[in-house]
Amino acid sequence: MQWEKAIETYSFYLRLEQGLSENTIEGYQYDVKRLKAFCTDFKINATPLTISAEIIKDFAYQLSKEVQPPTQSRIISGIKGFFLYLQLEGYRENNPTQLLESPKLRKTFPDTLATREVDALISGVEKTNRYFNRNRCMLELLYSCGLRVSELTKLNCSDLFFEKGLIRVIGKGDKLRWVPIADTTQTLIEAYLKKRRIKKAVKGHEDRLFLNNRGKEITRIMVFTIVKNAAFYANIKKNVSPHTLRHSFATHLVENGADIQLVQHMMGHASITTTERYIHMSQRQLKKVLSQFHPRSN
Numbered sequence: 001m002q003w004e005k006a007i008e009t010y011s012f013y014l015r016l017e018q019g020l021s022e023n024t025i026e027g028y029q030y031d032v033k034r035l036k037a038f039c040t041d042f043k044i045n046a047t048p049l050t051i052s053a054e055i056i057k058d059f060a061y062q063l064s065k066e067v068q069p070p071t072q073s074r075i076i077s078g079i080k081g082f083f084l085y086l087q088l089e090g091y092r093e094n095n096p097t098q099l100l101e102s103p104k105l106r107k108t109f110p111d112t113l114a115t116r117e118v119d120a121l122i123s124g125v126e127k128t129n130r131y132f133n134r135n136r137c138m139l140e141l142l143y144s145c146g147l148r149v150s151e152l153t154k155l156n157c158s159d160l161f162f163e164k165g166l167i168r169v170i171g172k173g174d175k176l177r178w179v180p181i182a183d184t185t186q187t188l189i190e191a192y193l194k195k196r197r198i199k200k201a202v203k204g205h206e207d208r209l210f211l212n213n214r215g216k217e218i219t220r221i222m223v224f225t226i227v228k229n230a231a232f233y234a235n236i237k238k239n240v241s242p243h244t245l246r247h248s249f250a251t252h253l254v255e256n257g258a259d260i261q262l263v264q265h266m267m268g269h270a271s272i273t274t275t276e277r278y279i280h281m282s283q284r285q286l287k288k289v290l291s292q293f294h295p296r297s298n
Contacts, residue, residue, distance in 0.1 A: 001091060003036040006048040010085055019173055023150050023220075031078025035059055048086060053096040060100060069103040076102045111238040113248045118143050121245075124234030125226070131213075133192040135226045137185075138210055138218075142227075142242050144185045145169070146249035146267055149223050149242040156207040157193070162186045171268035179266050250275070 001009075007029055014020045014028060038059045039046050046055055056079065063072050080097045087095045113121065122143075125135045141147055141155070151169050159168040165186075166178045189209075201208070201215045210218045223242055231240035238244070246267075253263050264275040 001049050002047055003032070006082075006086065006091075007032050007036075009089075010082055013085055013089075021150070021172060021174070024172070027074075028078045028081065031075045032082045034063075034075060035079055038062060048082075049092055051096060053099065056096050056100060064103070073102040076100060111240065111244055111247075112251045113236070113238065113240070113244060115252065117234075117236055117238075118245070118248060120234040121227075121230050121236060121240065124230040124232070124236075126229070126233060133188075133195055134210060135230070137188050137192045138223060138226065139230060139245065140185050140188055141181075142245035143249050144182050145179045146246045147179075148172075148246060148268075149220050151268075152223060152242070153210065153218055153220055155209045157209050158207050160189065160209070162190075169268065172270075175268065175270075177265060177268050 010032065011025055011029060014025045015022075020028075035051075035056070038044070039051070039055070042058075044051075044055055046052070059079075060072070060076060063075060067075070076097075080100065083092065083095050083097045086092045122136055122139045125132055125139065129135060138152060141152060142149070145167060147155070147169065148171065151171055154170060155167070159170075160181075161167065162181070165180055165183075167181050169177050169179050171177060196211075201211060205211060205216050208217045212218050212222065227240060227242050227245070231238075250263055250267055253266075254260070260272065260275055264272050267275060269275045
């Protein structure tokens with residue numbers, strides 16, 4: 001079995017058996033294609049069924065020189081999943097990644113924006129941009145509803161239930177959840193829809209809330225670019241991405257005393273353990289403030 005066929009069957013498995021989203025499947029495909037590219041670049045004649053543990057260790061070493069540990073760890077995890085699939089399906093008798101170790105990672109958290117920084121970021125959307133209303137609405141939704149970027153790009157007009165103060169969100173694994181939406185955000189979206197400046201929506205994209213200038217669903221990369229540009233114009237020095245706004249949404253809820261289970265629901269976390277990290281972050285911030293300002297801290 002050659003690389004293309006193996007990647008194709010693996011993708012079918014992830015889609016049909018694991019029920020993963022297309023974005024997640026693309027990520028796993030990318031990991032395996034990176035290993036394939038390594039074999040091509042170094043003229044290694046190996047297929048998914050013949051590649052050895054030694055070659056994969058060489059790949060991991062080369063990877064460590066090209067990417068940061070978090071990216072390296074993610075790619076190695078993807079490669080391990082691929083070969084475990086081949087073994088489980090009987091394509092290989094052994095798993096060449098069985099003894100492969102991922103780099104040790106420090107537990108880090110993304111930057112959090114203060115509320116004034118969030119306001120500055122949203123105000124940083126260029127008013128001269130013909131898509132000013134659209135871009136401002138996207139940033140507002142990322143923060144006020146805590147959406148993932150993939151959830152934002154897939155949001156439909158039919159998912160807006162303003163009379164109930166809710167939006168319908170399809171999250172990871174096509175799991176549905178309902179998220180409250182603020183009156184101010186509703187007003188922004190209504191104003192945007194009245195002035196939406198696009199060509200006629202392409203067939204299949206008619207219901208999408210956010211479209212590009214060609215009438216198609218806006219891409220994840222474009223959302224990242226819009227956020228980065230807004231951060232630049234707002235003179236925010238932190239590393240800001242769409243996830244920063246989602247992260248800030250959860251942090252601000254916890255800091256203001258929101259019930260952790262409600263936060264879990266609004267974030268769409270499968271496990272409450274994922275949500276609980278925001279409690280620890282809040283506690284860390286309190287300790288920092290105490291040590292900085294309390295007279296007994298010195």
